[in-house]
Amino acid sequence: MNDSAGPRGYRRPGPIRMLLDFVFPHYCKVCGHRLDPSENELCITCFLNMPRLEYRRDMINPTEKMLLTEKSLVRAASLMQYSKESDYRNILFHLKYWHHPKVGSWLARIAATELKEKGFFEGIDCIVPLPLSLRKEIRRGYNQCTFIAKGIRQVTGLPIISSVVKREAEHSKQAGLGKYQRWKNAQDLFKVTDPSLLAGKHVLIIDDVITTGATLCSLIDVMEESIPDLRVSVFTLAIAE
Numbered sequence: 001m002n003d004s005a006g007p008r009g010y011r012r013p014g015p016i017r018m019l020l021d022f023v024f025p026h027y028c029k030v031c032g033h034r035l036d037p038s039e040n041e042l043c044i045t046c047f048l049n050m051p052r053l054e055y056r057r058d059m060i061n062p063t064e065k066m067l068l069t070e071k072s073l074v075r076a077a078s079l080m081q082y083s084k085e086s087d088y089r090n091i092l093f094h095l096k097y098w099h100h101p102k103v104g105s106w107l108a109r110i111a112a113t114e115l116k117e118k119g120f121f122e123g124i125d126c127i128v129p130l131p132l133s134l135r136k137e138i139r140r141g142y143n144q145c146t147f148i149a150k151g152i153r154q155v156t157g158l159p160i161i162s163s164v165v166k167r168e169a170e171h172s173k174q175a176g177l178g179k180y181q182r183w184k185n186a187q188d189l190f191k192v193t194d195p196s197l198l199a200g201k202h203v204l205i206i207d208d209v210i211t212t213g214a215t216l217c218s219l220i221d222v223m224e225e226s227i228p229d230l231r232v233s234v235f236t237l238a239i240a241e
């Protein structure tokens with residue numbers, strides 16, 4: 001038995017890690033308590049109590065329910081489901097606003113390792129992170145979905161293609177609109193710059209959190225419209241209750 005093994009993502013730290021942790025302490029991205037050097041991004045208590053969602057290929061999960069109207073959808077999954085009051089929401093704040101995007105890669109690696117065992121990535125050709133508008137990406141300094149995509153890539157070896165889909169604007173009042181109005185708005189929101197690159201492919205779209213599904217549906221609508229024989233699967237870190 002490997003004595004350094006712990007729950008997924010947790011390993012006994014080496015001396016360099018111990019020293020680094022002493023100089024630059026880390027804090028749990030959920031509860032804010034200082035992390036032990038053996039802990040990674042989340043304390044062990046928050047990790048074990050995470051409101052995880054089980055992925056099963058023979059059952060429709062809440063993420064798939066939100067995207068059911070998309071005809072090219074093959075499957076979808078999210079790592080966890082949180083409510084507005086939950087401290088687990090802090091993970092999304094760290095990821096998007098507090099400049100800790102690596103928590104996204106770390107959680108994505110954990111999710112991907114488990115999803116891979118369940119055949120979630122079967123037949124998928126490439127990963128497309130949901131794009132931010134150029135203005136927003138420059139302001140933030142990164143696209144958090146790219147960090148999640150990198151975590152998935154480390155486990156699956158799937159290539160990331162982020163140059164094909166562009167986000168033109170950030171207006172996203174798509175919730176509650178009918179399919180046609182959403183489609184019309186989506187024409188302004190996303191653009192596919194080189195449809196031939198994804199023609200006939202099964203694409204895994206990555207988003208950080210799915211709330212109503214409206215933004216993801218808009219992107220899928222635009223991709224379906226311009227890319228022939230497209231199949232789409234979706235992974236998000238979280239789904240909001």
Ligand SMILES: [Zn+2]
Nearest residue numbers: 028031043046
């Ligand atoms: Zn914690």
